[in-house]
Amino acid sequence: MREELAGAGAMETRPQEGRKGPAPRDVPPVVGLLLSMALMNALLYLCLDRLFISPRRSTEDPTRCPYGHFRMGPMSNCSPWLSCEQLRTEVRQVFLSEWKERKVALSRLTRLEVRDDFLHGLRMLKSLQSEHVVTLLGYCEDDNSILTEYHPLGPLSSLEATLNLSKYRSTNTWQHRLQLALGYVAIIDFLHRSPLGTLVMCDSSDLPKTLSQYLLTANFSIVLNDLDALPLVNRSTGALVKCGHRELRGDFVAPEQLWPYGEDVPFHDDLMPAYDEKIDIWKIPDVSSFLLGHVEGSDMVRFHLFDIHKACKSQTPAERPTAQDVLDTYQKVLHLLRDTATSQTREML
Numbered sequence: 001m002r003e004e005l006a007g008a009g010a011m012e013t014r015p016q017e018g019r020k021g022p023a024p025r026d027v028p029p030v031v032g033l034l035l036s037m038a039l040m041n042a043l044l045y046l047c048l049d050r051l052f053i054s055p056r057r058s059t060e061d062p063t064r065c066p067y068g069h070f071r072m073g074p075m076s077n078c079s080p081w082l083s084c085e086q087l088r089t090e091v092r093q094v095f096l097s098e099w100k101e102r103k104v105a106l107s108r109l110t111r112l113e114v115r116d117d118f119l120h121g122l123r124m125l126k127s128l129q130s131e132h133v134v135t136l137l138g139y140c141e142d143d144n145s146i147l148t149e150y151h152p153l154g155p156l157s158s159l160e161a162t163l164n165l166s167k168y169r170s171t172n173t174w175q176h177r178l179q180l181a182l183g184y185v186a187i188i189d190f191l192h193r194s195p196l197g198t199l200v201m202c203d204s205s206d207l208p209k210t211l212s213q214y215l216l217t218a219n220f221s222i223v224l225n226d227l228d229a230l231p232l233v234n235r236s237t238g239a240l241v242k243c244g245h246r247e248l249r250g251d252f253v254a255p256e257q258l259w260p261y262g263e264d265v266p267f268h269d270d271l272m273p274a275y276d277e278k279i280d281i282w283k284i285p286d287v288s289s290f291l292l293g294h295v296e297g298s299d300m301v302r303f304h305l306f307d308i309h310k311a312c313k314s315q316t317p318a319e320r321p322t323a324q325d326v327l328d329t330y331q332k333v334l335h336l337l338r339d340t341a342t343s344q345t346r347e348m349l
Contacts, residue, residue: 082138121228
């Protein structure tokens with residue numbers, strides 16, 4: 001009974017308390033609509049940056065494995081490079097193989113006359129492990145075999161075919177393509193300032209050959225895969241390089257790589273002048289043009305890169321920019337166009 005009276009008393013006092021202020025009003029529908037739109041805009045602003053790709057350097061793994069070890073895919077710990085015995089017993093002797101249920105690529109030398117190049121490529125692969133180079137998993141010099149991480153999207157030359165697949169068409173944008181071009185230039189910059197010194201990418205006599213040296217990863221970045229033709233420029237001793245022992249032709253190679261004595265003088269390797277890493281700079285505009293493709297917005301990107309690409313094509317090697325200069329320009333253009341697109345999107349809201 002006491003509980004019932006108390007409850008009744010409480011109910012009687014509520015109207016009196018309500019009289020002390022104005023009666024609550026319902027929120028007009030238009031106000032609720034405006035609040036909802038404001039909330040949606042705020043969420044969209046937070047997500048705008050996700051529509052664009054940040055420079056690849058911002059996603060570098062700060063916990064890379066120490067020398068002689070590797071980690072790939074979902075592996076949480078680093079493992080030592082696989083030995084000859086492990087390669088023979090744990091890996092099937094075919095190119096597309098498996099190791100602990102992970103796809104791997106086993107490369108084996110089939111022409112012993114190029115073993116020196118094979119061993120040079122192995123030394124480079126061991127010394128240059130980084131985000132820019134395919135991951136080395138193991139090797140066996142006795143069997144002339146190298147085991148690396150497998151990238152199912154294949155060489156960079158297959159880019160257009162890959163982007164034409166329905167599952168990747170959403171990736172075929174100027175933003176992703178510019179990021180690929182930036183990644184390519186970042187690799188050239190890495191080679192020119194490598195731990196071993198200034199290395200020159202010599203397997204680049206034409207565009208298809210150049211593209212075949214790189215792999216497209218599942219997250220649409222680029223890694224260097226073929227490292228058997230990376231001669232060293234040593235400025236302290238004045239040592240320059242020559243890419244091979246045959247005559248090179250065409251507009252893709254740099255002018256200093258062409259035979260300078262005319263058609264009347266037969267080509268002779270001993271008479272061919274050497275050159276430096278600026279031959280890589282000459283080729284950047286051609287490779288980038290392929291990577292940018294012909295999607296909506298790619299011509300806008302080319303316009304912003306026009307000046308730096310013109311400098312890359314200077315007939316005088318010393319007047320060409322460094323790879324670092326080109327990389328800085330690419331990053332500025334990426335930021336500029338990303339911010340411009342973001343601003344235009346916000347203005348449309």
